[in-house]
Amino acid sequence: MQRMPMIERENISGDLAVFYDSVAALLGRVPRFYRTISSAPWLAMCFLPINATAQRQWPGTRISGRVKELVVIKTSHVNGCEYCYAHNTALGAAAGITEDEVIALSSDEYLKSATLSDAEKAAVRWAEAMTRNTAGKDDALFAELKEHFPDGEIVEISMVCAMFNMINRLTDSLGVPIEEQAEIDLIKPSLNLDPAKVKDYVSWMAGFWPHADFDSLNRQAAEAAERPAEAAE
Template sequence: MPHITPLDPQAADPATAATLQAVKAKIGMIPNLYATLARAPAALNGLLQINEAVGGGRLTAKEREIVALATSQANGCGYCLSAHTLLGKHAGLTPEQTQAARAGSGATPREAALAALAKALVDSRGHIDAATRERSRADGLTDSDLLEVVANVAAMTLTNYANNLIDTVNDFPAVDVALAA
């Protein structure tokens, strides 16, 4: 049972109800996380705005899902691992790429760099050492990419922490937080 219940869109103020309906129109559903964040419209709107911004960046949808999976694994968020496993599949990730991203690795040097950097950002609370930064660059990440990974990690950390606090009821096909052996 969640520690904070989702807001029924019918009970929301008009602006929040409109935001939730826009989410439903865009993705076909109102995920429980979004309905719960609607209890704090600033949190919901902030998440939607950062997602819109990073969605228009240089990283592809597949690359953003790699970052999302690595971040969610590092933060132990089962809800986001479930959601982004599904979203990653739609973005073109194979099951093997999904597992590699969750482990902080990848099928190509660039994919591995994205996942490793996301994991390192979470593990070090953003205090990346020079060797990690230079390894990321050597594996094909530009300065723009490095900063977009930070923005994507920040967005995912918001959702990971919210889900971990709330214990959000998973409305996606469930994925075990433990990595497959």
Template sequence: MAHIAPVAEDDLPDEIRPILEMARARMGFLPNSLPTMAHWPDLLKVFSPMAVTILRSGELDVGLKQMIAAVTSAAAGCRYCQAHTSHGAAHAGGVDSEKVVRVWEYQQSDLFSDAERAALDLALAAGQVPNAASDAHFSALRRHFSEREIVEIVAVISLFGFLNRWNDTMATALEDEPAAFAAATYAPDQWDLGKHGA
């Protein structure tokens, strides 16, 4: 059960309703994390455009950004964000379902390019506490990505650093759509909803 209940739909301030409706239109459902942020409307007003900028604009492929977010969330242990980003990779990012399943095996799977492996290696290292990012990660990234693209990769990792902490700390309830996607996509030993299953 969530530690802080999302603001009820009828109680949402008019000024933030468009933000939540845009999120619902983009994702196909309203993530519970946003109406929880609505307890502090100014937070939601600055968070939402930043998240959209990081995930939906720039030079990197949206699907790669979602996979970076999934691996970052896996490193942090946030099942809520793992479900969201896996769902997002398949639906918003257009990533093949087999590749979504194999993202946890990216280092060995031939479905992933060397560039993707370099990005996901940094996501795995930087998502850990303490942060395990190293010079070697950045050397590998520079073989495939521009400095602008590397900044985008780190921005995705950093955004999910916030979201992983937010959702795990708040015990945000996982919505039906990403929960069903994760349950249908992963084997039982790969997926356990844990505290976010309720």
């Protein structure tokens, strides 16, 4: 059940509108998740570059989009987060994850998969352990993970998993409704992140941040959230 209002693009202007344009540039569209959390605009603005760089495939990350999405899909399935599961099976398809692999990830069948590598299976097992909060005591699993990934890659895998545990809980707790499939599929071209777009966004935010009227943007977000649903597309 939807618990929070969504802020629609046509109801905003100024810096908040620029932010929405940046979300679309980095993530392929402005998902309902961002339309919901933008009621806290400054936190949403700070979260965007972490979300984009941790999850997407780009030269600054050492983990492929395929591995990241395997981790995200498993995390979201364990948490029962239908919103994130729907979005990331779509992004996972763009990363080369097949429907059969998605089905296998919904149980322990992925451990028998002939198409998942041993490294991918270890990453998924680690994601499941982190999500169930058993990873900290599972030294054997950590040792297995280290057989396949160097330290930096383990950090990246763990950050993606931890980030989606947070996103899963936000979307479920705030009741963010799932979009239609056509809108969800707009996520697919965003698999490969353009670092120049991240630089543009961070530079834009850094440019006005020291001189920002923080309360002004909070007021704009609150007013936009109060617009009637008929004003939205």
